[in-house]
Amino acid sequence: MKIKHLTRALILGALLSITGAMSSCEKQTQTQAQAQDGQYVKKGEGALSNVMLATIQSAAYTPTLPTKATIIESPSNVLSPRTENDNQNQINAAITNLSNSGGGTVLLGSGIFRIKSPIILKSNVRLKGGGQDVSIIKRDESWTNVEGRGMLESGGYIEDLTISDLSIDGNRPESYRMSNQFPLFGIEITIDNGGTTRNNRVYITNVKIVNTGMGCHIKHTNNVILKGNYIVGNGTLASSTHSLPTFFHNVYLRSIDKAWVYGTNYFKDSPGGNGLNITHLTNLTVEDNIMTGNNFRGIRLGGSSSIILVRGNTVSSNTDFGIGLAYDETGQPQNFSIIDNTVNNNDNNGIYIPNNTKNGEVQGNSLSGNSPLNIKKGTNLTNVSCQAN
Template sequence: MKNFFLIFLFLTGSLFIKAQNATEKADALVSPKVVEKEMTVGGNEADICGFNNQSIQLAIDAVAKTGGTVKLTSGVFEITAPVRMSSNVRLIGSGRETVLKRAKGVQTKFIVDADYGELKITVENADGFDPGMKIQVTDRDQSSCWNVSTAYITDIRDNIIYIDDYLKRDYRSDRDGLISNASSVIEIIEAANVTVSNLTVDGNREENFFADGCNSAGILVFKSKKVIVDKVHVKNFNGEGISWQITENVTIRNSEISGSGNTGMHPGTGSPFTTIENNDVHHNDNDGLFICWRVYQSRVTNNRFHHNGRFGICTGHKDTDVVFTGNHIFENGSDGVHLRGERESNAPHRNTFLENVIENNGTNGSGYGFSINSPARDLILKDNIFQSTGEQTQKAAVYIQANGLPPEMINNKMEGHPEGEVIKE
């Protein structure tokens, strides 16, 4: 009886294993395992030869269905239209010698008003524009942020440029109405699980027109999540170096952002869970880091913000619960850290600054180490070093404007400020 029971278990077990194997084979036929692709772009031995955005785009589109990696060889890639990333794709260069460089810019006036909802623009001169380019439309009154229209050129006939997306505003030709090909080098729009790493983005600033930061940047991230930018040098973009708007879980790390015609880095328009770490952000015309609206529950760690035209770090509207740790903020044109003026309900509450070095800011004539211009509650400054040496342009360690609330200050070191360490208006 015992032997019969063992034989029964063996047979039923064998039948179960066979049935399980059959089920797995059937599942494989119905839903085959997805294998990520990898393609190389650039030199003669690459899968796709060519040093331009079209070659890169061809590879991205080829791996987009399954996800995968596009590997760029060393060399200079000419960018006439933004490289458009897709979900689950990694774009990886071969180091700083992989350069994505903006081609020369082109701009003209439009001679008929470009109205809301239109898909064509009648211009003074269409020379230099080509189908596939991305364009920016502005006039004197509507030239920034969400008042700017962007779209791709679908066709050009005589002096009429046709575009793929409706204009957002009424733009007047008699109010300095302009169309240009000012646009990003890399764009991540409505995508997830994207990585850009190990390459250089060259904005070729001297030969390009100014691009609005909410719509374009050296690297633009828009309505996307789980994005990583790692070991990238964004340089000389005529606009913002890296801009991310309406995002979640964006990480910018181990990168350098320099020579931008506006801000180095610009997270905003509701971009929670941002991580900014181990970056060198310098010699940008405006702020090193401009934290815009509703950036919360984020970390800014071990970065260098220096020699920027205005503030090292600027934060304000509903930018709450951000921890700034171990940053070196020095020799910026005005304040090292600037909390913008906001009503109490919209102020940057519950931010913590821990173990930062803030020194010698105000190189344009004067500034403060830390300037508080709004009633920000639960602001903590702990274990920071504030110092002013040399020309002593950093006039005070902490300045509290009349509308500001005093922060909680714990074990900070402050020295050398000509107007005092902490001053309140």
């Protein structure tokens, strides 16, 4: 009889533990037995031999992944740096020639390619270097009229664009690190037509971007992939004495359908912006990246974004929240999964879920040292679950 009572007590305790894990976002850790989804503990393994255990489930919201840009090899001759510091001319000529002939690959050799004006990106062309810190595109000090320009920028509608295996250095003076008066973009891919036409299929991989006002800004573009990039130390924070925004970031993606940010991208150490800033995206996947040391937020999911998966990232030591949702006049994100991330030592909560959020899950995340809370959630949430964090 004592054994039966003990077994019942253990079962009741296990069920209470599971219920608590599923209903509370504020729990920092939840100690529980582990089993694969949908399985029972085998017989003979204790009093819980026939009790279903709480387990981490697969993502409830799974975005559609983007289509990768088509790469046309047909390489140009390898370009070498010119001493006249007008390398944009030879690079632009090579890009234009290949684009006009159906596409191909512009190859950059080793060395520093100093530029005095933007490199204009075009459809069906890959710009490929010899590797990060091997082929370096760098702003020449004589190029000072940089407001709103990109070192690499789109020149109208773009499709099937690839940038790979090179470095971009904005050569920003130290005095401008906290000023919005040096808004030079590393990569700027937009199309300014009110969003009626969108660029399509952009692939950026193994690119290093440093010392710019905004590292990478992509807008009104579908099927975007960022893989294995090192985008560090970009962005500013300044008073709004200018017509320009107050915040600039390492990476800013907005008004995009189907984006995949994966493969250990490093978005770190922005002097005043976010590691990754998101606005108005559908079908967004952010997985296996490093977002640390940014002087604002690690990952911000903003506006009317939907169908979002944030999984397996390391987000730490940011001065605002680590991973969070934010609303604006167009609405706020919904249909999201924030799962299996490591979120540590962020200054304004680890994970932030604001008031009135709908349709999401926060589960299986490793959380520690975030101030004041590991997970902060607002009120009036609808169909938002937190468990096993």
